[in-house]
Structure formats: structure tokens, C-alpha cells
Amino acid sequence: MFTGIIETTATVESLQRLQSEWRLVVGSGELDLADLQIGDSIAVSGCCLTVVELGADSFAADVSGETMNCTILGSLKPGSKVNLEKAMLATSRFGGHIVSGHVDGVGKLVGSTADGGSIRMEFGVPLALAKYIAAKGSICIDGTSLTVNEVSGTTFTINVIPHTQTETTIGDYVVGREVNLEVDLVARYLERLMQKL
Numbered sequence: 001m002f003t004g005i006i007e008t009t010a011t012v013e014s015l016q017r018l019q020s021e022w023r024l025v026v027g028s029g030e031l032d033l034a035d036l037q038i039g040d041s042i043a044v045s046g047c048c049l050t051v052v053e054l055g056a057d058s059f060a061a062d063v064s065g066e067t068m069n070c071t072i073l074g075s076l077k078p079g080s081k082v083n084l085e086k087a088m089l090a091t092s093r094f095g096g097h098i099v100s101g102h103v104d105g106v107g108k109l110v111g112s113t114a115d116g117g118s119i120r121m122e123f124g125v126p127l128a129l130a131k132y133i134a135a136k137g138s139i140c141i142d143g144t145s146l147t148v149n150e151v152s153g154t155t156f157t158i159n160v161i162p163h164t165q166t167e168t169t170i171g172d173y174v175v176g177r178e179v180n181l182e183v184d185l186v187a188r189y190l191e192r193l194m195q196k197l
Contacts, residue, residue, distance in 0.1 A: 001098065001099070002088060002101055003088055003095055003097070003098075003099060003145060004096030004097055004099040004138075004144055004145025006085055006143060007031055008030040008031045009029055009081055009083055009084065009167070010027045010028060010031065010084050011026070011078075011080065012025070012027075012076050012077065012078055012079065012082060013027055014078055015076055021062050022064075022065075022068055023052075024060065024062075024073070026044060026059060027057060028058055028059060031084050031086065036059070036086065037054075040087065041101065042061070042086055042087070043086075043087075044083070045082045045143050045180055046181075047063075047067060047071050047073055047143075048101025049101075067103075070103065071103045072179065082142075082169065083144060084143075085143055095145075099145060099185075101143075102182065104129055104181055105181050106180060107123045107129075107179050107181045108177065108178050109121055109122070109174070109175055109176065110124045110155060112174075117162045121158050122157045123141070123155065123158070123181075124154055124155050129181060129183055131191075132183035132184060132187040132188065133184075134148060134151060135148055137184055138184045139183065140180075140181065140182035141181060142168070144170060
């Protein structure tokens with residue numbers, strides 16, 4: 001489980017095919033790896049991955065073909081910048097919202113304008129996900145917990161404050177950029193509860 005509060009950004013060191021899966025090696029950036037063990041979870045730009053190797057300043061995770069096809073991880077290459085968050089502890093401060101690290105789909109930045117020191121960004125989303133996104137609700141973009149400003153059809157807007165611009169990858173986004181999206185988990189369960197079995 002994660003909170004969507006990014007701990008650091010880092011860069012991809014390598015991405016290699018291993019039969020039906022991929023081995024992703026990511027530099028740790030400023031992330032403290034001292035308390036990590038093989039088998040622990042790290043969210044890489046919103047994707048929950050399992051640590052399979054630990055280096056002095058990097059870690060490796062195996063990525064399935066399904067994850068490569070359904071997220072932006074398939075577009076990563078050496079030097080790509082990613083957001084990192086370690087799985088939360090039961091004693092951790094809960095600063096964002098409930099994030100599972102299970103990406104629901106890929107969205108695209110369709111507009112970006114300055115709004116004081118903030119940036120107002122508009123994202124297009126797949127039709128199947130649009131119903132889960134609500135004004136003033138939570139959305140996870142590349143692992144970052146953000147608040148939705150407005151929703152219109154299959155687009156929504158957010159405001160990105162200067163701190164988030166500098167501490168996550170979102171400050172580097174340009175129009176056309178694809179992003180991992182995870183909708184609010186509560187909305188998914190509410191839908192399920194309302195369905196007739």
C-alpha cells in the first residue's frame with residue numbers, strides 16, 4: 001500500500017528482456033535503501049513492483065508483459081526519470097490517499113497553462129475510467145496523489161503546486177505525455193457494491 005507522496009525521483013539504468021518478462025534496474029536517487037529487503041514493494045511511477053535485487057544505489061524489479069503493455073513502463077529507456085515511493089509502514093504518516101500501485105490505465109496530457117506559480121494541467125482519460133474521476137476527488141498520476149479540480153467528459157484538470165513540480169516528474173511533462181493513472185479505490189468498491197450479482 002502507498003500514499004502517493006513521492007519520496008524521490010530517479011533514473012532508469014537499464015531495461016532488459018528476460019524471456020517473457022523484463023528486468024528493470026532503477027537508480028535509487030535519494031531513496032534510502034537501507035531498510036529494504038528482497039521481496040519488498042516499491043512504486044515506480046505508480047506501478048507496484050517487487051524488489052528482486054538490491055545494489056548500493058540501485059534496485060532491480062521484474063516486470064511482466066501485462067504490466068509493460070498496460071502502463072507507461074513499456075516506454076521507459078535508460079535515462080528515463082521516474083517517481084519512487086516505498087510501501088508505507090503501519091506507523092507512517094498518511095499524507096496522500098489510499099494508493100494500491102495497481103495502474104488502471106494510461107492517460108495523456110492534453111493541455112497545460114500557468115496559473116500563478118502553479119501549473120493547470122488537463123488530462124484525457126480512457127472512457128472506461130472517466131466515471132471514477134470526480135471533482136475534488138483524488139487521482140494518482142505516475143504515483144503522485146493529486147486533487148481533481150474539474151471533470152468534463154473524458155478529461156479532468158489538476159493544479160500542480162511548485163513543490164510538486166520540483167519533487168516529482170510532473171514538472172517535466174509536455175503536452176502529449178502519457179501517464180499512469182490509478183483512480184480512487186473507494187470509487188471502484190462502491191461500484192462493485194452497487195452491482196447486482
